[in-house]
Amino acid sequence: MALAAALVGAGISAYLLVQYGTGQSGICATGSGCDEVRASAFAYPFGIPMPLFGLAFYLAAAGIAWRSLEPAHLLGMSPRVALAALALAGLAVSIVLTSIEAFVIHAFCTWCLGQAIASLVLAISSAIGLARQEPSGLVNRDISRHAKRVAVREAARQLDVQKRELRREAFLVSGFMAILVATLLVGGALGRGAPGPTENAGANTTARLGPASAPRTGTGPVTVVEFADYQCPACQAVAPELQQLVTDGSITLVYRYFPLPQHSLAVLAARAAQAASLQGEFWPMHDLLLSTHAAWENVSTDEARAYFGGLASQAGLNLQRWQADLTSPAVAEAVSSDAAAAKALGLPGTPSIFINGTYYQDGLSLGQLRSAVAAANA
Numbered sequence: 437m438a439l440a441a442a443l444v445g446a447g448i449s450a451y452l453l454v455q456y457g458t459g460q461s462g463i464c465a466t467g468s469g470c471d472e473v474r475a476s477a478f479a480y481p482f483g484i485p486m487p488l489f490g491l492a493f494y495l496a497a498a499g500i501a502w503r504s505l506e507p508a509h510l511l512g513m514s515p516r517v518a519l520a521a522l523a524l525a526g527l528a529v530s531i532v533l534t535s536i537e538a539f540v541i542h543a544f545c546t547w548c549l550g551q552a553i554a555s556l557v558l559a560i561s562s563a564i565g566l567a568r569q570e571p572s573g574l575v576n577r578d579i580s581r582h583a584k585r586v587a588v589r590e591a592a593r594q595l596d597v598q599k600r601e602l603r604r605e606a607f608l609v610s611g612f613m614a615i616l617v618a619t620l621l622v623g624g625a626l627g628r629g630a631p632g633p634t635e636n637a638g639a640n641t642t643a644r645l646g647p648a649s650a651p652r653t654g655t656g657p658v659t660v661v662e663f664a665d666y667q668c669p670a671c672q673a674v675a676p677e678l679q680q681l682v683t684d685g686s687i688t689l690v691y692r693y694f695p696l697p698q699h700s701l702a703v704l705a706a707r708a709a710q711a712a713s714l715q716g717e718f719w720p721m722h723d724l725l726l727s728t729h730a731a732w733e734n735v736s737t738d739e740a741r742a743y744f745g746g747l748a749s750q751a752g753l754n755l756q757r758w759q760a761d762l763t764s765p766a767v768a769e770a771v772s773s774d775a776a777a778a779k780a781l782g783l784p785g786t787p788s789i790f791i792n793g794t795y796y797q798d799g800l801s802l803g804q805l806r807s808a809v810a811a812a813n814a
Contacts, residue, residue, distance in 0.1 A: 437561035438519060440609045442498035445554035447613030448547050449490035454617075456485040465546040467696075467785045472543035475670035475800065478536055486533075490551055493526050497558060502606065504565060516566045523555070523562040530555040540734075541669055542698055641793030646690030649770070651709075651718040654682035654689050658809045661690040663778045663788040666706060666725050667699035667733050670800065671787045675726050677802040686809050691722065693774040694786050701733060701740045706771045708744040711761035712753055720751040 456474060464470035473479060479486050500519040513521070530552045537544050646652065646661040660678065664671040681687045693710070695702030705725050712721035724747040732743045741762075748758045761767050778788065789796040792812040798804050 438504070438523070438558055438565060439498055439501040440605055441554045441558040441561060442494045442501055443606065443609040443613055445494035445551050445558065446491055446498060447617050448550050448554065449487045449494055451617045452487035452547050453485060453491060456487055463546075466544045466549075467698075469537075469543040469785075470545045470547065471670045471785065471800075472668055473537060473541055473545040473548060475673040476541045478533075478541070493522075493529075494554070497522055497526065498606075501562075516562070520559075520562040520566045523559040526555045527559040542667065542700075542733075543669070645790050645793060646692070650690050650692055650774075651713055651722070652688055652690045653719055654685070654687055656682065656685050656687035656809075658687045658792055658812050659690060660687045660809070661692060661790040663692045663694035663774070663783055663786060665694055665696050665699055665702045665786040666709070666729065667702045668696065668786040672726050672729055674787055674789075674800040674805075677800065677805055680802055681805060681809060686806070686813075691718075692777065693771045694778040694783065694788065695771065695775060696786060699733075701735075701737065703771060704737060704740055705732075705744070706774075707762055707767050708748070710767045710770045711758050711764075712748060712751060714761050714767070715753050715757065717751050717753055721747060721753070724751060 455470075456479070481489075497519065500515050500522060504515045504519060509515075533548065534552050537548065646659060650661075660681070662671075662674075662678065664675075666672075678687070678689055682689050693706040695706050709718055709721050709725060712718050725744075728743075728747065732740050735743065744762075745755065745759065749755055781788075787800070791808055794812070796805075796808055798808060
């Protein structure tokens with residue numbers, strides 16, 4: 437079981453590593469959680485994609501599990517002891533990473549949870565294996581020479597059976613994971629060419645996606661409509677990339693609110709931006725909300741409201757008017773109307789981006805966005 441868990445973890449890590457390398461958004465059963473985790477500051481420790489660490493860990497665990505029936509020691513420890521120690525360390529790291537997703541990022545990656553389960557199974561099965569008696573060639577010296585030979589042959593036979601079972605387990609699990617990962621990658625690649633939540637529905641598609649009342653900036657020939665959430669790590673990561681395209685003169689950027697229910701302060705942040713918009717200062721407030729997110733996204737609602745007031749003053753707003761607008765029905769309606777439009781479009785999460793009316797499904801790097809904009813303007 438330890439070998440199977442390690443191979444499953446390695447397969448998941450390999451799949452995630454390809455996603456990180458290509459920017460492909462794969463299947464995610466936790467909404468936009470996979471993209472949010474990948475866009476967070478924790479996804480690339482020391483500049484290295486996190487799945488690479490996972491792949492190295494699980495392959496090392498698989499290698500030790502493969503040798504668990506051998507008597508030769510590793511670093512002065514039996515393979516079973518080494519595997520249990522590695523599995524325990526991996527479980528501890530997995531608990532920390534899952535806690536970060538829960539309490540810092542506020543989003544869960546489906547495949548990261550799969551890795552956490554694999555780490556738990558690996559730790560439990562290695563502990564069970566450690567509790568079992570180590571295979572030994574020693575036999576009781578008090579029995580006859582013939583009985584010793586019989587006992588040695590029986591021990592060798594049992595060890596051979598266990599090795600064959602281990603090889604069969606490795607072959608079956610490796611084959612299954614290879615097929616699963618290949619299927620997921622092919623499905624993701626095909627999915628990128630499939631229609632998104634909306635189709636090109638004529639010349640007025642972009643106008644309907646980005647109504648005149650929505651905040652916009654830039655004068656580029658390509659219109660990009662972004663449905664976003666101020667607490668979404670992926671939205672925070674893509675914001676400077678989109679702004680660069682605005683600065684380059686490539687796009688006209690239209691912003692629409694899509695606060696997600698798992699983000700407790702997203703609605704309040706959206707209303708803070710919309711209240712600033714009524715004074716013609718949406719983009720300064722927008723930029724301040726994104727650049728200071730680490731200071732407010734984990735505080736209480738009252739603390740966030742006070743903090744946003746400070747940002748409003750920093751943006752040069754009439755604070756008294758901003759405070760009145762923040763709780764006004766008009767501002768609440770503007771935010772809820774955008775969110776309703778996003779749901780009507782069937783958007784899976786944030787950021788959801790449309791380029792000239794076509795739903796964008798590729799990566800969020802500047803290069804990928806620039807290529808998509810250039811293609812739309814061709």
